[in-house]
Amino acid sequence: MSRRRIGFWYRLAAVLCKPPLVVLIKRDWRGMENIPPDGGFITAVNHNSHVDPLAYAHFQYNTGRVPRFLAKDGLFRKGFVGAAMRGTGQIPVYRESTDALSAFRAAIAAVERGECVAFYPEGTITRDPDQWPMTGKTGAARVALETRCPVVPVAQWGANLLLPPYAKKPQVLPRKTHHVLAGPPVDLSRFYDREITPDLLKEATEVIMAAITEQLEVLRGQKAPATPYDPRQVRIEQRRRAAAKEKDATSPSSTSGNKSPSGNEPPSRSIPPSGTTPHTTPTSTTVSTGSGDESEGGT
Numbered sequence: 001m002s003r004r005r006i007g008f009w010y011r012l013a014a015v016l017c018k019p020p021l022v023v024l025i026k027r028d029w030r031g032m033e034n035i036p037p038d039g040g041f042i043t044a045v046n047h048n049s050h051v052d053p054l055a056y057a058h059f060q061y062n063t064g065r066v067p068r069f070l071a072k073d074g075l076f077r078k079g080f081v082g083a084a085m086r087g088t089g090q091i092p093v094y095r096e097s098t099d100a101l102s103a104f105r106a107a108i109a110a111v112e113r114g115e116c117v118a119f120y121p122e123g124t125i126t127r128d129p130d131q132w133p134m135t136g137k138t139g140a141a142r143v144a145l146e147t148r149c150p151v152v153p154v155a156q157w158g159a160n161l162l163l164p165p166y167a168k169k170p171q172v173l174p175r176k177t178h179h180v181l182a183g184p185p186v187d188l189s190r191f192y193d194r195e196i197t198p199d200l201l202k203e204a205t206e207v208i209m210a211a212i213t214e215q216l217e218v219l220r221g222q223k224a225p226a227t228p229y230d231p232r233q234v235r236i237e238q239r240r241r242a243a244a245k246e247k248d249a250t251s252p253s254s255t256s257g258n259k260s261p262s263g264n265e266p267p268s269r270s271i272p273p274s275g276t277t278p279h280t281t282p283t284s285t286t287v288s289t290g291s292g293d294e295s296e297g298g299t
Contacts, residue, residue: 006061017058024162024172025055025177028177031154035060036150036152036185040115040147040149041065042140042144042150043116043117044136045212046216048131048156049163049164050163052156054159059154068088068118069090070090070107070118075092076090089115108147121139121140125166126165127229130225135228137205145204148192151188154215158176158179159178161176179219181215183212188204
């Protein structure tokens with residue numbers, strides 16, 4: 001696959017980040033043939049570790065199509081990291097402000113220029129107890145429907161074993177393998193020529209997330225839960241239970257021997273504790289693939 005012009009900052013990032021990545025993790029990378037050689041496109045990637053943006057960017061760099069991540073605006077503000085984020089063409093997201101829409105306009109513009117724009121549709125590291133993809137946010141679907149560009153689902157597994165979700169200390173030994181599988185582009189043609197509504201975006205996002213999950217099932221050799229973990233519904237249920245418990249505690253008729261069970265039942269798919277180690281890694285042939293790179297991920 002021919003390489004497009006990458007630029008100074010991406011090459012510098014590769015020089016700095018490739019050596020530790022090569023030392024810390026082995027590579028099992030599959031599906032590079034599904035990365036378009038030309039034209040703009042989106043990759044939709046699962047997120048299960050603070051280090052997986054670096055590991056995934058290494059994979060994407062080696063395809064010759066470097067990713068432009070949507071990243072928190074704070075990373076762009078100052079210092080070397082800020083200069084690198086700006087220099088590598090990453091896209092700032094201004095959360096909780098009216099400027100948030102500018103990120104989607106910038107993503108659309110990047111796709112129309114022929115760039116690869118990488119989305120983490122979950123918006124944050126998964127909180128699923130077994131580290132399956134959660135329900136997704138609609139940004140990737142919106143850009144895909146606006147541009148009608150290919151959407152490549154990418155699943156990854158292994159960086160989360162080096163640094164588990166929400167853990168602070170890496171588990172360096174034994175050396176971990178970073179598994180990546182890029183699937184064929186998601187067929188979203190059924191959504192074309194229709195009014196883009198919240199319901200349409202939600203449905204298209206579910207199709208994208210199902211494709212990512214399908215690739216992860218292949219990597220892990222396991223079936224994902226039939227219903228994706230929905231953090232919003234979990235928070236609603238937790239608030240409902242807390243309110244019910246508080247009501248029971250303040251009710252004049254409440255007694256120590258007659259408590260509502262609603263305050264004691266945990267949600268069926270609760271938030272995992274820090275450092276939880278999931279299922280074992282899949283067994284497959286390790287593939288070492290040329291040079292590498294890093295890019296700060298856009299959560």
